[in-house]
Amino acid sequence: MRDRLNLTLPVELIGRINELADRKKLPRSAIVEAAVTSFLSPDHADVREAAFARRLDRLSRQVQRMERDLGITAETLALFVRFWLSITPPLPPDAQAAAQAKGRERFDGFVETLGKRLQKGQSFLREIPDDIAAGPGSDQSG
Known part of the structure; x- marks a missing residue:
């Protein structure tokens, strides 16, 4: 009617x-x-709210992963620098040129390996399980 x-x-x-x-x-x-x-429609606002909630949940998970990856990256760099500084003795002046040449060669190899890994979609950070990266006593629930 x-x-x-x-x-x-x-x-x-x-x-x-x-x-x-x-x-x-x-x-x-x-x-x-x-x-x-x-x-x-009574569910019009609910549908929109549910869509926003799903989007916010996805963004929260992305931010948590970025925080995790940034923390791992910073800690990795700090440990490497500490290790390198503690084990690398100063070089005499006559050995510095050869060491610099060897350093450039090794760095070029590092960049090449990194490029290959990135082209294949490989990531060191993805190799670290979430439960190990979180560490004991940390809360990743948000």
Whole structure:
């Protein structure tokens, strides 16, 4: 059963309804009916809220992974620097040129290996399980 309803709307809104009706090849009443139904739908706000909640949950997990990876990266760098500084003796001046050449060669090898791993999609950080990276007593639940 249908009933007639006369209403007044702003001219701009009627223009937009007319444009949509022409574009979709639908009667204006069908467009207004769909809009009112959507507006009055009790789950409309719930659906939108659920979509926002899912998006926020995904963003939270991404931020947690970034924090984890940044922490691992900083700790790895700090341990490497500490280790390197503690075991590397100063070189006499006559050995520095050869050491610098060897260092450049080794660095080039490092960059090449890193490039290959990145091209293959390999990541050192992905090799570290989440439960090990979290460490004892840390809370990653957010």
